[in-house]
Amino acid sequence: MSDEPDNRRQAPSSFIPHTSYLIPSPSSRLAFAAVFLGATAIGFAPLFVRLSKEVGPSMTAAYRVLLALPLLWVWWRVEQRSAKPSPQPATAQDFGGLAIAGLFFVADLALWHWSLHLTTVTNSTLLTNLAPVFVAVAAWMFLHERLTPTFLLGMTLALAGAVLLVGRSFQIERQHLWGDALSIFTALFYAGYLLSVKLLRRRYSVATIMAWSGLVSGPGFVVVGWLSGEKMLPVTAHGWLVLALLALVCHVAGQCLIGYGLGHLPASFSAVSLLWQPVVAAALAWAFLKEPLGLLQIAGGTVILLGIATASGTLNSAGTTDAAKP
16 A cells, blocks of 8 residues: 655645545545544544553553554654655654644543543533534635535535434533533544644655654653643553553554545545544444443444445545545
């Protein structure tokens, strides 16, 4: 699987967005498969977080990154020794862009963990899944992606499926307002992370982005965990195994597959496809944690798939995406 960043020429800035994404059909299908598999992999994250009981949630996120870094830097080193090494950051601005991606990732997960203490899991899940809306608006405004009626229909269906997935438990109450607000900010920072990776993929490979940004996000999570007074080290082999699986499955596999897809697909479509993640998480919680999964949740997962399939109609067989016509 080629990992060349998206080096297509940017369209000239104008009031009406009109970028062209010249994606060969096989590349488009491969990138979509990568995003879908990546969403499946990060769908395991809530399960591993629940099983990680020896350290706090922020430290769990820290080990997710820190245990992945050695593999990511080995990958980066192999890539740099290849016949066509990828471009590398050289200026303060270059390193700043990579650092911003890492900081968005820290803010996303840290705020999500805090929101779970101040609102219900249902509210937090639904509100954080508003990220595709923020990505679509920002991609339209700043990346010149044109949002077609077909794409908007698909996104609406996927979001409706997310509402069904959380069932009837969503409720707005005064004591939950701060947690609900943090959940919305979580969605904003997650959108920021996806958009920053999309922009970085125009120049850098996945290995370069993940390796360098991890040097910021890993220590960032450690600082958050320390300030929160969390336990810093697991004490059993089982605790380390859970964290290692989280790093391998969710970070090395999941985030890297998503990063590959973002280099070849519109950011707006990629974000909608990531709504498959909560479906996987719900299925795993039912299978391993004995959490209930009713007909409403099954219907929600089905509607999410229908929405993703509808949005994927913007990836036409000629190898372009209707989300960004000339």
